[in-house]
Amino acid sequence: MGKIRLKGMTWDHRRAVDPLLAARDMFTRRHPEIEVIWHSRPLSGFEFTPVDVLAETYDLIILDHPFMGRVANSGCLLPLGSSLALHDGDFVGPSLATYRMAGEIWSVPVDAACQVAVSRPDLMARLGGHVPRDWQQLLRLGHEARQRGLWLAIGLKGVHSLMTFFTLMANLGRPCAIDPAEPLFEAGAAREALGLMRALLAYCPPQALDWNSIALHDQMSLRDDLVFCPAVYCYATYAEADHPHPLRFHDFPGPQGPRGSTIGGTGLGVSARSAHPGAALAYARFAAELDTQLLFAHHHGQPARRAAWEDAAINDRFGGCYRDTRATMDQCWIRPRYDGYLAFQEAGGDLIESHLRGDMAEAALLDRLSELHAAA
Known part of the structure; x- marks a missing residue:
């Protein structure tokens, strides 16, 4: 049998693209049967292109949390709470809370910002x-x-x-x-x-x-x-x-x-229309892990895991950014997310x-x- 190929969509900046490309070998070593191919779109597309439209074409979608109301109503993404062990305390500020809607978690926080x-x-x-x-x-x-x-x-x-x-x-x-x-x-x-x-x-x-x-x-x-x-x-x-x-x-x-x-940042969602939901969930689980997000950070990414924000080497690489903005991140406000x-x-x-x-x-x-x- 040939490899399972997953298509992913992110946004066009080295903060978004480079971490995903850098993690590809790490994921392939663990799952040699799965290949992930990433595509990107401009920031304006990230902010406004409906997720249910993207879910028709892509298995994995990097998205913004204001889409959660539409996601919950349309069912275009798979709920992740029962498949992945995700806990608010593992992520900085209210990062995970931004992807919780209608009693489900719809995305994995992979990037934290405010x-x-x-x-x-x-x-x-x-x-x-x-x-x-x-x-x-x-x-x-x-x-x-x-x-x-x-x-x-x-x-x-x-x-x-x-x-x-x-x-x-x-x-x-x-x-x-x-x-x-x-x-x-x-x-x-x-x-x-x-x-x-x-x-x-x-x-x-x-x-x-x-x-x-x-x-x-x-x-x-x-x-x-x-x-x-x-x-x-x-x-x-x-x-x-x-x-x-x-x-x-x-x-x-x-x-x-x-x-x-x-609060801003991004999450990784899994399309409910994916022909390979098991493989896509395996990637979502991988993206949520601390080791993966530490790797993201060392390739221009902006991790959402709390431990990555507290990592001394990462703070040195980014001029103390995470240490010096932590008080703001921990007191963030979540904007509307209704459909x-x-x-x-x-x-x-x-x-x-x-x-x-x-x-x-x-x-x-x-x-x-x-x-x-x-x-x-």
Whole structure:
């Protein structure tokens, strides 16, 4: 008999692709009868392509947790709780909880991330090297940066505007609703969060509204005028030594400290339509193991296992990223995951971006966001 061939889909960045390719030999030694072939798609596809569509073609899918409501309703993925020994305490922050819906676990956490701060150490040194711990200190840093011809930074293109809004709302202690039957926000808190975003933008270049998370990291690594970003989904690989200017990561400097960051990361799901469910589950089990995730980390990956975040060699490789953002990760907020939420996420991010560009009044924005949430 020939080999079993599994097709997998991930997203197109070395943080996502390289760990999976590096682990291939390790998996093949254990399961020589199974071959896994990985494909990738852009970040925008990862954020919005429906998982039930991907499940028609791929056996293994790297996905984002806001799809869980749709997954649970459609049954497009296999539930994993009865097949794999998965425990919340083995994963950092609420990583596993993000994939739990309707009493089942639908994905294995293979990558952990949330919105944290990132800096250029060489540029920070020009400003005294003090890392801001809250929003007031952040704005003072922005003032000092502009006096030296430097900028703060943020990536607020589309959905990333919404994520930063979510993070600030949760940090203020008044998180947005995760149930569409409830009002999306308390209006006073929403106005406060938007005001904090506008205050930050006064110290950022205009291009900040054109950047997603990857572009933000790229620009901070390449340009010589972007000193500090308070909130972006962490890409720890940009702290590795092979970058022209390795970045450093820090806890989120929210108005109330590091709490409330909107969790991201990725999970590995198994298609319910796979012709080889046993082989696909074997790979999911392999991907959940600590040794596998340690290997991921040493090939530009961003592990979700708690022990990997605490590993000294991994922290050395990534400039202390995991150690220095752990408080934020452990106090994360989980955004909505109901079936229909992704339509709100896409439209809501564009609306907040439009407001920040000056094209929509605050009152009109809040009304429209509330309407979209209720309709979802």
